[in-house]
Amino acid sequence: EAGVAQSPRYKIIEKRQSVAFWCNPISGHATLYWYQQILGQGPKLLIQFQNNGVVDDSQLPKDRFSAERLKGVDSTLKIQPAKLEDSAVYLCASSFREFSAGVVVGELFFGEGSRLTVL
Amino acid sequence: SQQGEEDPQALSIQEGENATMNCSYKTSINNLQWYRQNSGRGLVHLILIRSNEREKHSGRLRVTLDTSKKSSSLLITASRAADTASYFCATDEAGKSTFGDGTTLTVKP
Numbered sequence: 001e002a003g004v005a006q007s008p009r010y011k012i013i014e015k016r017q018s019v020a021f022w023c024n025p026i027s028g029h030a031t032l033y034w035y036q037q038i039l040g041q042g043p044k045l046l047i048q049f050q051n052n053g054v055v056d057d058s059q060l061p062k063d064r065f066s067a068e069r070l071k072g073v074d075s076t077l078k079i080q081p082a083k084l085e086d087s088a089v090y091l092c093a094s095s096f097r098e099f100s101a102g103v104v105v106g107e108l109f110f111g112e113g114s115r116l117t118v119l
Numbered sequence: 120s121q122q123g124e125e126d127p128q129a130l131s132i133q134e135g136e137n138a139t140m141n142c143s144y145k146t147s148i149n150n151l152q153w154y155r156q157n158s159g160r161g162l163v164h165l166i167l168i169r170s171n172e173r174e175k176h177s178g179r180l181r182v183t184l185d186t187s188k189k190s191s192s193l194l195i196t197a198s199r200a201a202d203t204a205s206y207f208c209a210t211d212e213a214g215k216s217t218f219g220d221g222t223t224l225t226v227k228p
Contacts, residue, residue, distance in 0.1 A: 004161075033216075042123075042207050042218035043162070056215060091161060097214065107152060108209075108216060110161035 002026065004111035006092050012117045018080035021114045025074070025094030031055075032069055033108065034077050035091040043091055049075065082118045089113040123151075123208040123219035131225040138195040140222040142208030143188075151184055152209045152216065153193050162207065165193075198226045 005024040013019050025032050031050050035043035046065065048056040051072035060067065064083070069075040079086055091113045097106035126141045142151070150169045154162040168175045168184045168191065175182045181194040195202055205221040 031214075035218075040220070042220045045215065045217065048215065093162075107164035107167060108154075108162070110154075110163070112161045 004092055004094055004109050006090075006111035006114050008114055009112065010115050010117075012119065013082055015084055015118050016081040018078065019082060019116060020076050020078045021090050021092075021116075023075045023077070023092030023111060025092070026109055029094035029096055029109070030072075031095045031097050032075050033093040033095070034067055034075070035093065037089045037091055037113070039088070046077070046090075079116075082116075084118050087116055087118045089115045123210050123217065125206070125208055125219045125222045127222060128220070129223045129225070131227065132198060134198060134200055134226055134228050136198055136226075138198050138202070138224055138226070140193050140206055140224070142191045142193070142219060144191075144208075144210045145189065146212065148186075148210045148212050150211045151182075151191050152211065153180075153182060153191075154207045154209060154218075156205045156207065156221070158204070165206075195224075198224075200226050200228045202226050 007022050011019055033048050034046045036046050037043045046060045047067045049069040052069050065079055067077045092111045093108040095106045095108050123142045123144045132138055152167045153165045155165055156162045166177045166182050168182050179196045184191045203226050205223045207218050207221040209216040209218045
């Protein structure tokens, strides 16, 4: 079974430039997540999709970050314009789980991440 | 804001010793999961424990959950150099997983 694919693995840009990251989740996984992981910290949720709808984007800095999941499969995360503090690893994860009002249980499958350096 | 907090932040042991790391959280949860992250890689799921479970085993891993104290522990027995990694707990609440800042484990050969 193929895992979660992310690209690019590494990206170096100047501040105020734009960047886009791509994620292809495991086939059949309804839920897709983008996490930001700053060096030395744990992953912080940016946005959660179920199929092609947004479940939670409360932590997404919407003035500069945007994300979409067209057709409920792969997803892109864009940063425009980038700031120095955006330097981090951007992790994509997918899960079988579907969000509902009840208890949901399921592990997250992570990609290798996209490491962004903003100079 | 972070829900889970791991303790200690860093742990260094000799190969063959046991490693114990703890996770505390603030609010009620549906379940709690532990993940491992090798340097420069993505996170890998280790074990999930539901809120109505107290202990779970998987190979050399033992996880406990005390909902009254809002805490969990991960025990790795007979550690190996390959266990060197960062370990994160993630609390699941309303379909969202929230991670702590992790424990960095170094196992010396």
